[in-house]
Amino acid sequence: MDEWFEKQKREMLRIIGKFTPEDGTHDTEVPGLRLIRSSRLSEPVYSVYEPSLCVVAQGSKVVMLGQELYQYDPSSYLTASVHLPITGQVMEASNETPYLSMQILFDMSQILDVIQASGDVIRSRTETSRGLRVSRVSDTLLDAVLRLLKLVETPRDIPVLAPYAMREIIYRVLQNENSASLMQFAVVGSHAQRIAGVVEKLNRDFAQPLRVDELAAEASMSASSLYDYFKEVTGMSPIQFQKQIRLQEARRLLLSGSIDAAEAAFQVGYESPSQFSREYARMFGMPPIRDIHRLRGSIV
Template sequence: MSVTAYQNKEAMQARLREVIARFAKINENFLTPVPGLSIYHRCEPTAPLPCTYGPGLAITVQGHKQVMLGDDVIDYGPGQSLVTTVDLPVVSHVTRASIQEPYTGIGLDLDVGLVTQVAAEIEMAEPLRETSRAISVAELEPALLDAVIRLVSLIDEPRLMPQLSVLIQREIILRLLTGPHGLYLWQLVSAGSPGKQIARSVTWLKLNFRKNFPVDELARSAHMSPSTFRQHFRTVTGMSPLQYQKKLRLQEARQLMLNENHEAGTVALLVGYESQSQFNREYARIFGEPPLRDIKRLRQEVQPGRKMPGAAG
């Protein structure tokens, strides 16, 4: 990158920080009026939090964040973008933030239908050769950064927002498909690709995680042998199908106990466990504490009536 291009990018990042600062709410996740767009603000580092990232684009405007997917540890900060292409149970936390320089970030949900539609209108640069992980980090290109600034600025233009937000989001998707994140998005929408088949299986699991299922049947529905299915599933999500199901069950159980005051025994049955002792063991393994102690701590940290944060900003 030339000195001039670097200076232009720095100026654009400063512009995005200025725009975000007008709308960011202290230590909160803020769902903006722009469809699918959220703003995140933290004045201090946060504890690692298990949550689910759906298909989306995340940008750190200021500060640093870390995301853990299986054994992978991903750090990203200002000037970088993160894209996820399927629902991923991850552990994320803000690693650098202060009152003087708070962490600020934005998250944009990606409509898979719109991604498919935009992808159908352009030609893929080269055919897919292998399945890739459903999460990627890349340097934020100036053209994409410019589109993001224009999208966030629509908060100030409510009359034009419904029409322009769709156009700008199409541009953002187009730039993602043709930029460094393109390979990861293409595998989501390319007909017949292993990545798309796994994405369908992930969608099924998200809707049916309470059920017990033979992995071989899930493999057959994806038109793969069980061993091939497991290999592709682990490549895309960073974990096995059963590990994926377990994390979805435990995260749902945690939300039900925190937000709806369910007892641990009741929740264990609701999310698909037949043994409460097994539920307690696996819960403590994932969240670090038994259910009762973990929820008590969370209630002291999370404001009443506010759900745990779970988005990707």
């Protein structure tokens, strides 16, 4: 890495370290900007990634989508184009050199606005590809990201300058050779945009029975096309996607509440507690009650 790049990264480290006094995810006054700190290697963390850009200042992280692994570090960044159930794990971190990163949330209207304003500078692409992508950090993108990050130190500038910094970040990402994974979801009527609607519905109505024919009709696709395009975007079939969302929500309910495993199963849409227990153990490595006891015992 050249001297300029290293200087920019050091400034990112300084600001993120300043505003993350302890491990965890920290919201900022800049809309859509979160800062993350971890001083130790993590166990696999199950969550749903929102449409966002993730940039690492120090350390590295691995994200699993379906059976695919995506690793990113200070030389790369990750973009998530739709809400996707993932498993994330911090791979490089210590008390002396904690994992430090930032997540910038965005929506498709912002992307479409930049595409429309750019004219021929950015050419819209409609091919369907995975909704998660790791790309190399360019100097121009790093400069724009740092400009947004610096606003946390000057809150009075946020209302005026944050929208412009966000707009430039999206523009720089769309200039990247891998931008189709993000751009496709903003193109009205594209297969990817229609699949994004299906993803949104499954995230919202995960406890309801899965009816592929109805989803396909809403997306104006055949059932076989829906299956193929859905798997292309998410790396999973619709039923696998729904299962991950259901099990993640059940785990959250069990960890945060006083309900038992059977009640959690029914709340997330399972009719059979035994099937729920089997699928839960397959995903998290042990049955619900044992898993929750272990998690609660690890919280200090």
